[in-house]
Amino acid sequence: MILLDTIGVDNASTDGNPERILEKYGDQVTLLQNAENLGGSGGFNTGLRLVLEKGYSYAMCLDDAMVDEQAIAELYTYLEQHPDTGMAGARVYHTQMPEYVQ
Secondary structure: OOOOOEEEEEOOOOOOHHHHHHHHHHHHEEEEEOOOOOHHHHHHHHHHHHHHHHOOOOOOOOOOOOOOOOHHHHHHHHHHHOOOOOOOOOOOEOOOOOOOEO
């Protein structure tokens, strides 16, 4: 079994999502909150700073992504078995058109 930390980044949203996330998941998630909307890459960079500081391996996805239950474990296992590989990725399917690979 692989133990995971979940890190989310809120880009200064005003819709109440950060509060809902913390209410639902509590200490199961680390939620970083930007004071202003830094855009997609700025949000990723906020999260990556923490990831690099802690020395974590990581997977990144957007807020509308659906991740298969086994995807992270399979990617992690592959990287562990292939130490000369620096990066692994997976197919990303469109949530409303599952036959479409993005």
